[in-house]
Amino acid sequence: MKRLGNKIAFITGGAGGIGMACAERFIAEGAKVIVADLFGDAARKAADRLGPEALGLGVDIGDEASVREGMAAAIRHFGRIDILFNNAALTNPASMNLDTDVVNVPMDIWNNTLHVNLTGTMLCCRHAIPHMAENGGGTILNTASGAGLAADVTRVAYGVSKAGMIALTKYVATHHGHQGIRANAICPGPVITPLSLDIGGDMMPLVKRQTPLGKLGAPKDIAALATFLVADESEYINGEIITIDGGTMAHHAHVPDMQDYLKSKAAT
Ligand SMILES: NC(=O)c1ccc[n+]([C@@H]2O[C@H](COP(=O)([O-])OP(=O)(O)OC[C@H]3O[C@@H](n4cnc5c(N)ncnc54)[C@H](O)[C@@H]3O)[C@@H](O)[C@H]2O)c1
Numbered sequence: 146m147k148r149l150g151n152k153i154a155f156i157t158g159g160a161g162g163i164g165m166a167c168a169e170r171f172i173a174e175g176a177k178v179i180v181a182d183l184f185g186d187a188a189r190k191a192a193d194r195l196g197p198e199a200l201g202l203g204v205d206i207g208d209e210a211s212v213r214e215g216m217a218a219a220i221r222h223f224g225r226i227d228i229l230f231n232n233a234a235l236t237n238p239a240s241m242n243l244d245t246d247v248v249n250v251p252m253d254i255w256n257n258t259l260h261v262n263l264t265g266t267m268l269c270c271r272h273a274i275p276h277m278a279e280n281g282g283g284t285i286l287n288t289a290s291g292a293g294l295a296a297d298v299t300r301v302a303y304g305v306s307k308a309g310m311i312a313l314t315k316y317v318a319t320h321h322g323h324q325g326i327r328a329n330a331i332c333p334g335p336v337i338t339p340l341s342l343d344i345g346g347d348m349m350p351l352v353k354r355q356t357p358l359g360k361l362g363a364p365k366d367i368a369a370l371a372t373f374l375v376a377d378e379s380e381y382i383n384g385e386i387i388t389i390d391g392g393t394m395a396h397h398a399h400v401p402d403m404q405d406y407l408k409s410k411a412a413t
Pocket of ligand 1: 158160161162163183204205207236261265288289291332334336340
């Protein structure tokens with residue numbers, strides 16, 4: 146039996162970089178997937194590429210009716226949902242570039258970011274959990290971010306929305322574990338996707354310098370962790386927040402500068 150054999154996974158934002166890599170991996174591991182994305186055409190195109198094990202749906206996670214309809218369509222097509230992977234986020238560069246600090250972020254950007262990332266994730270949980278409970282259980286995985294664990298140079302609304310997702314994960318794990326539903330979150334550091342290259346490609350060498358493994362993450366790294374966390378082999382992991390960033394968050398902020406200093410001292 147494959148690791149995700151007989152599992153049906155609903156992946157939000159599945160038409161994008163990390164979501165798409167996870168959809169591919171989940172299918173390779175035996176799952177059937179619903180690619181649910183704000184852009185229905187992109188979701189259907191992605192599903193066509195993935196083959197008959199995939200269904201593409203236009204779903205806006207920030208709109209409760211759309212979430213309800215998307216999940217109902219997924220259940221009509223595949224019979225049930227075992228895995229909810231909340232991967233979607235408001236990532237368009239026009240919005241992210243205006244998401245600066247509390248003094249300057251426009252209120253519509255703040256509200257919309259929190260609404261899509263945090264409320265949207267909550268709405269997907271709200272509509273998946275009763276269905277999972279009826280079927281004897283399920284697994285929820287939320288994509289938060291290192292930006293939800295420590296402050297970044299910019300994007301306060303994004304970071305706060307991701308911190309909210311971390312708390313949401315613990316509440317869902319606590320309230321619904323007894324129904325056989327577990328919830329975990331992953332906190333990726335910078336991952337090389339078209340999005341991250343678009344909004345911060347020129348800053349990648351700076352991030353790399355802070356990463357003990359000396360390289361940035363790839364979508365396949367996230368897909369490997371996500372596969373483990375939604376598979377039955379991790380069935381006793383619930384309410385955990387797992388960082389995947391090559392060790393960036395493992396050290397004090399001064400370490401790379403201190404290492405350079407010690408190297409230069411040793412050379413003299
Ligand atoms: N790429 C990184 O460096 C990085 C780092 C940490 C966390 N993350 C997180 O990983 C996840 C995937 O990011 P990515 O890099 O693949 O970005 P991406 O932009 O390629 O993917 C995000 C997807 O979400 C979809 N989406 C946006 N709003 C939506 C809505 N209202 N309803 C449904 N779908 C919607 C987009 O259309 C897109 O396909 C996001 O949650 C992001 O915050 C990414």
